[in-house]
Amino acid sequence: QVQLVESGGGLVQAGGSLRLSCAASGRTFNTYVMGWFRQAPGKEREFVAAISWSGSILYYTGSVKGRFTISRDNAKNTVALQMNRLEPEDTAVYYCAFRGSSSRPTRTAEDYDYWGQGTQVTVSS
Numbered sequence: 073q074v075q076l077v078e079s080g081g082g083l084v085q086a087g088g089s090l091r092l093s094c095a096a097s098g099r100t101f102n103t104y105v106m107g108w109f110r111q112a113p114g115k116e117r118e119f120v121a122a123i124s125w126s127g128s129i130l131y132y133t134g135s136v137k138g139r140f141t142i143s144r145d146n147a148k149n150t151v152a153l154q155m156n157r158l159e160p161e162d163t164a165v166y167y168c169a170f171r172g173s174s175s176r177p178t179r180t181a182e183d184y185d186y187w188g189q190g191t192q193v194t195v196s197s
Contacts, residue, residue: 074098074186076168081191084158088195092153094168094188105171106144106151107131109181110164110193117167121153122177131177135161158195165190 080092092108107122121142122131130142141154151168169184171177178184 074170074172076170076186076188078166078168078188078191081166081193083194083196086158086160086195086197088158089154089156090158090193092155092166092168092191092193094151096149096151096170096186099172101172103175105175105177105184106142107169107171107177107184108142108151108153108166109169110162110166111190112164115164117181119179119181120166122169122179123151124177125175129177131179133179155193158193160195160197162193163195164193166193 075098076096078094084090103125108120109117110120111117119133123142123144139157144151167190168188170186171184
C-alpha cells in the first residue's frame with residue numbers, strides 16, 4: 073500500500089497563488105508516476121497534471137497550461153503543484169494520485185493506483 077498526504081490548500085483571491093504538496097509513503101516502487109486531479113461540486117473528477125519519474129514528461133489539462141506547474145522530488149517522495157493566476161473556476165478539491173503499475177503518465181483517473189484524501193482549494197472572485 074501507498075499512503076498519500078496532501079497539503080497546501082486554502083482560500084485565495086482570484087489572481088493569487090497556492091502551492092500544493094503531496095508526500096508518498098509505504099510500499100516502494102522503482103519508478104512511479106504522480107498526478108493531480110480535481111473535483112468541483114457537482115462535477116466529475118478531472119485531470120489536472122501528471123509527471124513521469126524522471127520529470128521529463130509533463131501533462132497538463134488545457135485550462136491550467138501556463139498557470140500551473142507540476143514538479144517532483146524523488147529523494148523525498150513528494151510531488152508539488154504550483155498554481156499561479158488562480159481563477160474562481162479552479163475551485164475544487166484537489167487529489168494527489170500515484171501510478172506504480174507503469175512509468176507512463178496518463179490523464180485517466182482509472183490508471184492511478186493510489187489516491188490522497190484531497191485538499192480544498194477555494195478561489196474567490
